Amino acid sequence: MPISDTTLGSILRNLRHTNDWTLKQMSAKCGIPLSTLSKVEHDRLTLTYDKLLQVSQRLGLRMSELFAEDRETERPSVMARRSVGDIExxxxxxxxxxxxxxxxxxxxxxxxxxxxTKIRAKSAQEFGSLVQHEGEEYIYVLKGQVIVHTEFYDPVTLEEGQSIYIDAKMGHAYLAADSCEVAEVLGIMSSPDDELMKSLLSIHEEQKKLQKN
Incomplete structure (x- = not known):
């Protein structure tokens, strides 16, 4: 079964080709070193949130546009969309x-x-304020132990194979238990709001700002 080849590298590469920019021109415009940009385009390197934000700002894009290649116009009644992917x-x-x-x-x-998601934070102090966003959220623990903090409930510890479903408007945080260095979960966020991706990205930005402070 073929895997979708849409990656950050292919998105940036197609964006560059659409604008008829050389790799050197793209590098100058987005402020990413040419060698780094080349590795990203060939999927040998990814970018941190800070760098993704820098690229979007310098190229005049919304962050959410870096997560999808093709623009959609009107939706047909039956979309028949399908996507096969993996972590690579x-x-x-x-x-x-x-x-x-x-x-x-x-x-x-x-x-x-x-x-x-690979979780490194191990304490509420390290994590900072609880996060919240539109919609609902389902988390399934793939590796390690995860301690789930929520606004209205006592913390609960999830083992591998266990899961939790929450109202994402309720403040929440996921921490790795002391028994593991990094915990790994599969999360599904859902919302009738088409701007859910934008909402999630704004949380990343807030986390980076808090870390700097």
């Missing part, structure tokens, strides 16, 4: 607490956003 073809976003691997990024305006 994901778009990676790094924050102080988590590494996010967004899956199936070639589909725009998804009502569900699948993401594999």
């Amino acid at each position: 073809h994901s778009v990676r976003v790094e924050t102080p607490n988590y590494d996010y691997y967004y899956l199936c990024t070639e589909l725009r305006q998804k009502r569900m956003i699948p993401v594999i």
Whole structure:
């Protein structure tokens, strides 16, 4: 079964070709070293959240546009969309607490956003304020132990193979238990709001700002 080849590298490469820029011109415009940009385009390197934000700002793009290749216009009644992906073809976003691997990024305006997350934060103090966003969220533990903090409930510890479903408007945080260095989960975020991806990206930005402070 073929895997979708839409990666951050292919998105940036297609953007460069659409604008008829050389790699050197693209490098100058987005402020990413030419050698780094070349590795990203060939999927040998990814970019941190800071660098993704820099690229979007310098190129005049919304962050969410870096997570999907094709613009959609009017939706047909039956879309028959399909996307097959894996972590090697994901778009990676790094924050102080988590590494996010967004899956199936070639589909725009998804009502569900699948993401594999590697959790490093181990304490509420290290994590900072609870996060919240539109919609609902489902988390399944793939590796390690995860301590789930929520606004209205006592913390709960999830083992491998266990899961939790929450209202994402309720403040929440996922921490790696002391028994593991890094925990890994599969998360599904859903919302009727087409701007869910934008909402999630704004959380990454806030986490980076808090870390700097």
